[in-house]
Structure formats: C-alpha cells, structure tokens
Amino acid sequence: MTRTTLTACPTGSSGPVLGDEAPGVLSALAVPAPAGLADDVLVEVGLVDRMAPYPSPIGTLFIAWNGRGVAEVDLGLDGDGSRARHEARSGRRTIPADVLPPHLADAIGRRLAGERRVRIPLDLRGCTEFEVAVWTKALEIPRGEVRPYGWIAAEIGRPKAVRAVGTALGHNPVPLIVPCHRVVRTDGTIGQYSLGGPGNKRTILAAEGLDPAALEDAARRGERLTGSTTTRIVCWPTCRHARRTQDRYRVAFRSLREAGAMGYRPCKVCRPTALESAA
Amino acid sequence: MDDTELAHRLSQDLDGTFESLVHAHVDRCHAIAHRMTGNPHDAEEIAQDALVRAYRALATYDPERIQDLLIRPWLATIVLNLCRNRARSRHAPTTPLDALVEAGNEPAAGAASDPAGTAVRTADRERLAARLAALPERYRAPVILRHVDDLSYAEIAAVLGRPEGTLKAQVHRGLALLRAAMTANELEELTR
Numbered sequence: 477m478t479r480t481t482l483t484a485c486p487t488g489s490s491g492p493v494l495g496d497e498a499p500g501v502l503s504a505l506a507v508p509a510p511a512g513l514a515d516d517v518l519v520e521v522g523l524v525d526r527m528a529p530y531p532s533p534i535g536t537l538f539i540a541w542n543g544r545g546v547a548e549v550d551l552g553l554d555g556d557g558s559r560a561r562h563e564a565r566s567g568r569r570t571i572p573a574d575v576l577p578p579h580l581a582d583a584i585g586r587r588l589a590g591e592r593r594v595r596i597p598l599d600l601r602g603c604t605e606f607e608v609a610v611w612t613k614a615l616e617i618p619r620g621e622v623r624p625y626g627w628i629a630a631e632i633g634r635p636k637a638v639r640a641v642g643t644a645l646g647h648n649p650v651p652l653i654v655p656c657h658r659v660v661r662t663d664g665t666i667g668q669y670s671l672g673g674p675g676n677k678r679t680i681l682a683a684e685g686l687d688p689a690a691l692e693d694a695a696r697r698g699e700r701l702t703g704s705t706t707t708r709i710v711c712w713p714t715c716r717h718a719r720r721t722q723d724r725y726r727v728a729f730r731s732l733r734e735a736g737a738m739g740y741r742p743c744k745v746c747r748p749t750a751l752e753s754a755a
Numbered sequence: 756m757d758d759t760e761l762a763h764r765l766s767q768d769l770d771g772t773f774e775s776l777v778h779a780h781v782d783r784c785h786a787i788a789h790r791m792t793g794n795p796h797d798a799e800e801i802a803q804d805a806l807v808r809a810y811r812a813l814a815t816y817d818p819e820r821i822q823d824l825l826i827r828p829w830l831a832t833i834v835l836n837l838c839r840n841r842a843r844s845r846h847a848p849t850t851p852l853d854a855l856v857e858a859g860n861e862p863a864a865g866a867a868s869d870p871a872g873t874a875v876r877t878a879d880r881e882r883l884a885a886r887l888a889a890l891p892e893r894y895r896a897p898v899i900l901r902h903v904d905d906l907s908y909a910e911i912a913a914v915l916g917r918p919e920g921t922l923k924a925q926v927h928r929g930l931a932l933l934r935a936a937m938t939a940n941e942l943e944e945l946t947r
Contacts, residue, residue: 493942494934496927502902505884509785509802514777516803521810523770543807 515571519543522599525566527559528573530584532652533683534676538562540570541580545597548649551672565649566602587653590619590684596653603649606634610644617658620685621714624662626751635749638662646670657681662751664695686714699728701748703740710735715746758826766821769813776826777806783827783904784834790899791838793888801841805833828910831900835914842892879941886936894929897922902930 494501518524520543527540527548538558540548547566552558559570575581586594592615600608609632617623625645629638645656651671657680661667666688669677678688694713702718703710705725710732711718718726729735732742732750742748756764756775764772784805789798809830813821887895896915900906901922908919915922934942 494930494937496930498902499905500902501883502887502898503905504880505790505887506783506786506903507789509782510799513785513799513802514774514781517777517781517806517810518774520803520807521773523773 519571522601523568525562525568525570526573527555527562527570528576529555530576530581532588534672534679537652539576539580539584540566541576542568542599544599544601546580546584546650546653547599549651549653549671551676584653592618598650598653600649603647604644606632606637606640607644607647610641611648611650611654611656614645614648614654614656614659617655618716619655619658621712621716621746622658622660622681622686622691623712623746624664624751625659625667626662627712627747627749628659630749630751631747638751642668652680658684660691664700665692694728697728698730700731701729701735703727703729703735703738708740709743710740710748711743712746712748715743717743717745762822762824762826765813765824766818769810769821773810773813776809780826780830781806784830787831787834787899787904788838790884790887790903791835791895792841793884797841801834801837805830805837808833808837825910825913827906828913831904831906831910832914835896839892882937882941883933886933889936890929890932894925894932897925898929898933901926 515524519526522542522544525540525542525547527538530537530539532551535551538550538552538555539546540550540559540562547568548562550558550561552561555572559572562568563570576584580596583594583596587596600611610628613628613631625641626635626638628645629635629641632641634640641659645659646668648654648656648670651657651669657669657671657677659667666674666677666681668674671677681688691713699713701710702713702715702721703726704718704721705727706721709717710729713719729738729740732748735742756779758779761772761776761779765776781802785798785802788801788805789795792798792801816824887898890898897911897917900911900914901908906914908922911917911922912919917925
C-alpha cells in the first residue's frame with residue numbers, strides 16, 4: 477500500500493511538504509474562529525447577556541436575554557443607559573444587539589397581545605423563592621383584569637405579606653412579560669409601577685381594555701367586589717364573569733364578609749379573598 | 756494561564772472562569788470541527804455546541820473531577836463526537852467550503868507571524884483542506900488532531916481510544932494519502 481503512495485509522490489522534490497513532523501504545513505489550516513463565536517457561547521450558557529430595543533405602547537423597551545431566557549425588561553431613553561443598569565443589576569457583561577432573536581420577539585409579541593399560553597423562558601437567577609412565587613401568581617391574572625396585592629399574598633399562602641408582595645412586584649425584572657401592572661392597591665387605587673411610574677401603568681391597563689379612572693371611581697365609592705343577583709356569586713370587579721353581568725343584576729359590596737352575609741359565594745375563577753388592610 | 760491552572764480555577768469558580776476557557780479554546784474547537792466537516796458553517800455550530808455542552812457538563816462535575824480534567828483532549832473529544840453525530844444524521848453531503856467564506860477568517864499574515872515559513876496562500880489552503888476533508892475518518896481524525904490541533908500522541912490516544920502505535924501509523928498513512936491526492940503542482944505551491 478505504500479507503493480501506490482510513492483508513485484504519486486514526486487520523489488526528492490517533496491522535501492518537508494506534508495512531512496510527518498508536527499507542526500507542518502497542515503497547521504496553516506487552523507484558522508481563527510469567527511469573531512462572535514466566543515460571545516455566542518457565553519450568551520448561550522448565560523454568562524453574558526445581549527440587549528435589544530423592542531417597541532411598546534409606553535415607548536421603546538430594552539430587553540436583555542441569554543440562553544436561559546429573558547433576563548430584564550427596561551424602559552429607557554437610550555440603550556446605553558439600560559445596558560449599564562442591567563449590567564449593574566445582573567453583574568453580567570451585556571452586548572448591544574439590533575433585534576431580539578425571532579423566537580423571543582414572536583413569543584413576547586404574542587404575550588403582550590394577550591395570549592397567555594405562549595411560553596417565554598425567563599432567567600430569574602438571583603431572585604428569591606418568594607419573589608418567584610409572587611411573579612408566577614401575577615402571571616395568572618388575565619389581560620384586561622386586575623387584582624389587589626392582598627390577593628396575591630393570600631393565594632401564595634402568605635396573607636400577611638402584602639407589603640412584601642408590593643416590594644417583590646417592584647423588583648420584577650421583566651415587567652409586561654410578568655404583568656405586575658395588573659396588580660393594584662387593596663384600596664382600589666392603581667398604585668405604583670416600576671416601569672416609569674403610575675402614568676404608564678394606566679396607559680398599559682387602558683391598552684388592555686380597562687378604564688383605570690372608572691376603576692378608581694368605583695373604589696372611591698367603596699365598591700371592592702361585584703356580585704350578580706341572578707347567580708349570587710361575588711367577583712373581583714374586573715373578573716370576566718363580573719364584567720358580563722348586566723347592570724340591572726349587578727350589585728356592589730364593600731367586603732367579602734358583607735357579600736357572605738347576603739348569601740353570596742366567592743367566584744371560583746377570580747377567587748376573591750378577605751384582605752388584610754396593610755397595602 | 757495554562758490548562759492545569761485553568762482546570763484549578765474552573766473547579767473553584769466555574770462561572771467566573773469559563774470565559775477564559777472559551778477564549779483559550781474556541782479557535783481550536785472550531786478548527787477541528789472545520790477540518791473534520793470541511794464546512795465552516797457546520798464548524799461554527801459544532802464549536803458553539805461543544806463549548807456549551809462543556810459548560811453544562813462542568814456544572815454537574817464535582818471540583819475534584821474538574822481539577823483532574825485534561826482540558827485539551829476533553830474538548831477535542833466533545834467536538835469529534837458532535838462531528839460524528841452530524842455526519843451520521845446528514846444524508847446529503849455538506850457544502851464544500853469556498854474561498855470567499857474562508858477569506859473572512861484570514862489570520863494576520865506576513866513573514867513576521869510565520870517564522871517557520873509555512874505560510875500557505877488561501878487558494879492552496881482550500882485545496883489542501885478539501886483533500887483533508889475527503890480522507891477516511893480513521894485517518895482524518897488523527898491527522899487533524901496531530902497536525903492541525905497539535906495534540907501529542909498520548910492525548911490523541913485518550914481522545915480516540917486507540918493505541919499510540921496505531922495512531923502513529925494512521926497519521927503516517929493519512930499524510931501519505933494526502934500527498935498522493937495532491938498533484939505534484941499543488942505540492943510545489945505549498946512550499947513556495
């Protein structure tokens with residue numbers, strides 16, 4: 477078998493070409509990898525993030541992500557400021573990008589348009605179990621509805637932790653994706669919002685089909701819950717079952733206790749709870 | 756930082772050290788995959804996948820295991836496995852690499868950076884790479900690990916699970932096949 481090789485090999489003149497000693501000519505085939513490859517790896521494993529602009533009804537959002545999921549949604553005037561904030565908060569180098577990867581852009585677009593079933597991976601490393609429980613519960617609130625802080629506290633089995641729920645929602649790194657704007661104060665007022673203040677919270681709720689001013693008016697009149705005289709069921713006022721009740725069958729309650737005394741049972745969908753008054 | 760030091764630091768602080776591993780090894784992971792598959796696009800995907808898998812594996816290893824890891828052959832093993840998986844799942848042959856794609860990856864050329872005088876021009880390199888990619892796998896893998904990646908025979912033995920003597924013969928045979936595949940003219944071009 478060596479003979480066939482030799483016949484094709486120009487004897488004598490080949491010299492060191494393709495010699496058996498390494499490194500030889502073949503080492504020239506070790507060309508450098510494309511420039512972005514190292515960063516692609518680091519983003520994929522979640523050690524480095526990328527951040528890209530994304531349009532929304534309240535202005536341009538800057539969304540940070542890595543291979544584990546979306547890590548932050550920030551409202552900023554410019555990408556540099558948002559990136560610096562994200563780097564400070566996450567401790568990860570963050571590379572500016574022009575657009576989100578198509579699968580994330582598509583999923584976020586559908587979620588913001590009201591589709592609840594679309595899955596958006598999130599990177600919530602560094603967050604506490606309590607925070608994650610609060611945000612997971614907030615995800616259950618449908619578009620066009622709101623719940624009080626105390627409802628989340630009760631639902632996650634920490635009825636007295638109303639203030640902590642408010643703090644956790646204020647620390648939500650992915651507002652809009654986790655809809656903390658759908659959580660309002662127990663007294664019925666709209667309350668604070670981390671993504672640029674209460675004005676933006678109203679804008680977003682209005683864009684989702686709610687009338688924030690009417691909600692606050694009703695709350696000011698002391699109307700915390702809505703019942704139907706036909707079903708004798710009591711709901712949060714924005715529950716879809718409360719909203720489809722005709723006006724002539726609608727009745728307002730100040731508290732669950734009052735509704736209970738009148739023989740109304742709580743809705744099994746929106747699960748109105750007796751609230752601690754702290755928040 | 757050499758690989759022993761790198762392994763030590765990885766065992767202490769994976770997330771803080773992994774970036775150093777990537778920067779130290781991304782070029783060679785890519786080069787092995789590039790020359791195994793003969794295709795720069797596949798190589799990019801394989802190199803990325805290999806390093807991501809390396810991270811995920813390290814995340815499950817205990818510190819002693821990471822400390823004892825021989826990083827160079829370990830990464831080469833991951834890259835080669837991915838190359839084989841891809842070759843197995845591929846029905847159509849991969850697109851042969853073309854000079855235009857390659858041209859973007861030119862290393863800084865010049866006599867200064869090439870004291871051994873082994874500079875090979877792009878066109879010649881393409882021909883050589885194409886011949887190499889056409890070698891049977893049992894010769895191609897050892898030739899690439901020895902002559903492109905510069906692993907020792909002991910390291911290659913660990914990667915491929917073949918005895919060193921067998922590997923030396925396979926490298927020798929692979930180079931001979933390569934010489935035979937190149938025309939006399941091409942071989943002269945390489946040394947010019």
